[in-house]
Amino acid sequence: MPRQVTAFSNATVKLLRALRDKKARRRERLFLAEGLRILTEARDSGRLPEIIAFSAEGAKHPLAAEIIAATESAGGDAIETTPNILSKMSGKDNPQMLLGAYRQLDTKLDAIDRTRAPLWIVAQALRDPGNIGTILRTGDAVGAGGLILVDDCVDPFSVEAVRASMGAVFTQAVATARWSEFISWLRRGEGQLVGTSLKATRDYLDAEYQRPCFLLIGNEQQGLPADYEAECDLLVKIPMAGSADSLNAAMASAVMAFAISASWR
Numbered sequence: 001m002p003r004q005v006t007a008f009s010n011a012t013v014k015l016l017r018a019l020r021d022k023k024a025r026r027r028e029r030l031f032l033a034e035g036l037r038i039l040t041e042a043r044d045s046g047r048l049p050e051i052i053a054f055s056a057e058g059a060k061h062p063l064a065a066e067i068i069a070a071t072e073s074a075g076g077d078a079i080e081t082t083p084n085i086l087s088k089m090s091g092k093d094n095p096q097m098l099l100g101a102y103r104q105l106d107t108k109l110d111a112i113d114r115t116r117a118p119l120w121i122v123a124q125a126l127r128d129p130g131n132i133g134t135i136l137r138t139g140d141a142v143g144a145g146g147l148i149l150v151d152d153c154v155d156p157f158s159v160e161a162v163r164a165s166m167g168a169v170f171t172q173a174v175a176t177a178r179w180s181e182f183i184s185w186l187r188r189g190e191g192q193l194v195g196t197s198l199k200a201t202r203d204y205l206d207a208e209y210q211r212p213c214f215l216l217i218g219n220e221q222q223g224l225p226a227d228y229e230a231e232c233d234l235l236v237k238i239p240m241a242g243s244a245d246s247l248n249a250a251m252a253s254a255v256m257a258f259a260i261s262a263s264w265r
Helices: 011-018 022-028 036-044 062-073 083-090 129-142 159-165 179-186 226-231 249-263
Strands: 030-034 051-054 077-080 098-103 119-124 146-150 173-177 192-196 213-217 234-237
Touching: 011 022, 011 051, 011 083, 011 098, 022 030, 030 036, 030 083, 030 159, 036 062, 036 098, 051 062, 051 083, 062 077, 062 098, 083 098, 119 129, 119 249, 129 146, 129 159, 129 249, 146 179, 173 179, 192 226, 192 249, 213 249
Parallel strands: 051 077, 119 146, 119 213, 146 173, 192 213, 192 234
Antiparallel strands: 030 098, 051 098
16 A cells, blocks of 8 residues: 655655765666656556655546556565645645656666667757757657767756656667767667767758667757768758757757668658
């Protein structure tokens, strides 16, 4: 049976609150996901939380009740608490009525099986968690294998990134590496590295993409460094008809990912 928790000083409440902080997530190897939709996506992809917290109202939904029961059956901790405590855990004034703490999977590059999918997205030094989450969601939508984060990117397991991914953080592999590590790993096997650049002369719709394709997206402000562009097997541009010189990083990822996938049909 779930246990009732009504004190802010409870150890589990303190742990879940702490997971909003990157240091705590790294120390505990856990991250937060909020809301019935995202927790259902996790369950459907074979993932259950190690801790699930919910309000009495939140537990009334049949799907929520199933996830709570499945978490307990798997040995997880289920706690019923108040909306005020859920608000403290999530950091939102109007929190979701269901919140889970999930184990972070291995993010080492060597855990990636490049043969598992024809397309992989590589993001370099992205700083916006919303962009990370949206790119994960795009990867899920196009059937990409996952997201490789190069250099100093924002934490993909932050509450904001997980929320923006709409559950795709559970369906997409996530790896992190320095640029030198990534290039060394990439060149040890098959893979075409494709970058977008304002200096490129080839239109993204006229290019030939090979499988597996690694789509490289640069930092929101600076784009890709020149030496990173030089490592690409193919550089393309997305023509701009208006006054803007480029798209948002997440939008460019989506445009490119769908164009690459469409070229293989």
